[in-house]
Amino acid sequence: MSAFDLVVTVALGSTLATVLLSKDVALAEGLTAFAVLIALQYGVAWASVRSDRVRRMVKSEPALLLHRGRMLEGALRRERITPGEVYAAVRAAGRADLADVDGVVIETDGSLTVVPRGASERPSLGPVAGTGAP
Secondary structure (H helix, E strand, O other): OOHHHHHHHHHHHHHHHHHHHOOOOOHHHHHHHHHHHHHHHHHHHHHHHHOHHHHHHHOOOOEEEEEOOEEOHHHHHHHOOOHHHHHHHHHHOOOOOHHHEEEEEEOOOOOEEEEEOOHHHOOOOOOOEOOOOO
């Protein structure tokens, strides 16, 4: 789910609550607001599939936060992740030492993926921002 998807989902919920709970909002106005939000969501999704510029604006990319035991400070700041969150992800992956980790990647859904030492020699599953990979 992209940030835009989240905003539209919250807006739909808020609109539904307002229509159901407020006597000042007519059902027709609520349905119109729903239709506008759904059309906006469809339009942005359609445009992001067809335009790289729109896709970059509404979609996120995975980003490398830790490489071979070294925190990438610029990436941490850019992604607003603390070193403590990276350490927690490493511990959750069953690793006690950063030396046992080739990398930590923040995925498009906000989760952190820990790449164990030696796994980087296997075939890649796709590009990661900040790695220089195509």
